[in-house]
Amino acid sequence: MTAPDLAVRGERILIDGELVQATILVHAGRISAIEANCDPTTSAGAARMIDAGRDVVSPGFVDLHVHFDNPAINLADDFHVGTANSALGGCTFVIEHPFSTPPTTTAERYAAKRERAATGAVVDFGLWGALTEPSLRELDGQRALGAAGFKAFLPDNNMDFPPATDDELREGLANTAREGGFVLVHAEDRDRLRAAIGHERAAGRIDCAAVLAARAPEIEIEAVRRVLELAEETGGAVHLVHLSVPESVDLVTASRERGVKASCEATTHHLLLDSDDFLRLGWSALCAPPLRPRSDVEALWRRLRDGVIDAVVSDHCPYSLSDKAPAATNALDGPFGIQSAREFALLFLDEALRRGWTLPEALALVTSRPADLCAAAPRKGRIAVGADADFAVLRTGAEHPVNAEEQFGPDRWSPYDGRPSTLQLISTIMRGKPVVLDGRLVGSAGSGQFIPLSAGAPAAVTDGGIR
């Protein structure tokens, strides 16, 4: 074999769910061999050598849920700014949702967005397709271009993205039953929510407390129940995004037990912050569904521990500071969303460690499990022979509080600003090349590639295979 382009050695490399000593050899961006030693002769001749020592070498993180690139609502991040922050947070693969202007509701628009995004992306990316008018006729076309999932948004919204009706959901789910893939659903019941918001507004309440009152848990739970019924009826597959209350997760569990193809995710903010934090922080912690009482947060952690929740995501929603400003006086009308592409994985891992999880247990929720779910495995999400050479190198036991000023881009803010963290991202390596080195961004616009997601069975890979 020719000399490797890169060798990574370390004492704590995450392989097959364990932190082990190993040396990883990389040829042409892929892992070509894994040796169970740190013997320098193993990596002799490698063009580049990274010695992680006691730092943890994880697969690059996978973020299933980001929003970039929406000029209509002035999202501050284009693909360059957004994926630069993802890279600084250890991600090597992100999937973006279809709220562009115009929204990504046709195969043609999907293809155009793919081209546009590739010129800016610092890390590899996928794109979810859309399930809303006129995209029902376009699902197969979007799928052929690389969309394994199609986003449906149930409540009214401030984007050019019509809420999906029950009939559209039914048709979309039936399509996934025939052709593969799944429907991703933002589950808040449109009619109940519209009425509840009207009620608050009529009473002159538009502050953070009004948001909590209007977007009550039942609004989410009822929508989740309805979507799962439609999945069961059609045999289609559904992925519930950003579930915020334990009852929603329990509905997913119960329907899975009946054979329904259902998965779900939780955001870092619903796992770290609660409704008291929201009342204290205001606009920077305004999101939909909103932050929940501490008892719900704790119950969500128990569901996470039980393995029912498939992934932890950022739901990165980067409004400019000027766009967020009105929420300081009128939270009821948004804009809803928290930017955390850079912070979400490290803060989730830090909190999991504080709760007594092992690092491999926590890492699975931002690496292998999301990669399996979106069919980016076997390329992404694991350190295994044949996989992309994607790594996040982490220092544990550090004192590295969140500092929003370390974000990339013009609008740097975070509801986590000042929060202590024991984890520090040292380097992010993607397909064998550094995009972050010693905490500094070295990747540039265009270093990321579009990765089409197969809606069918993932291709075979030579697994694990420490020699």
Ligand SMILES: [Zn+2]
């Ligand atoms: Zn979202």
